[in-house]
Amino acid sequence: MFENSYWWLKLLHVTFVSISLILFFIRAVMTLKRIPWQLLWPKLKIIPHINDTLLFISGFTLAYLSHTSLIHGWLSFKLLLLLVYIFSGIYTLKMAKTHAKRLSGMTIAILTVAWMVKIALTKQIF
DSSP states (O other): OHHHHHHHHHHHHHHHHHHHHHHHHHHHHHHHTTOOHHHHOTHHHHHHHHHHHHHHHHHHHHHHHTTOOTTSHHHHHHHHHHHHHHHHHHIIIIIOOSHHHHHHHHHHHHHHHHHHHHHHHHSOOO
């Protein structure tokens, strides 16, 4: 029973990760192209918060079910990278004023997520 529940929760978690990346990419590209997506599609401001909350809950539930604590260096580092992803996303979507700065923020966010996925797969930081 545990293995089946864990597998479904892990699939759900990966789905939330995918949705989060897709939504960020869509918003970042529209920001780069100066499309006023906040006015055209106001739900694009709300849906990512709901998805990311579910992503966060599913991640902590997976850690709990697998008896993984923050003492494990890879999980702590992954949470640190999550903060980098959040702040680079905020920078890209709200703070950066030039195309180059937005593009660099978007690049940092995507590379950070790639690193987080690598850590999730290998349980190794480097």
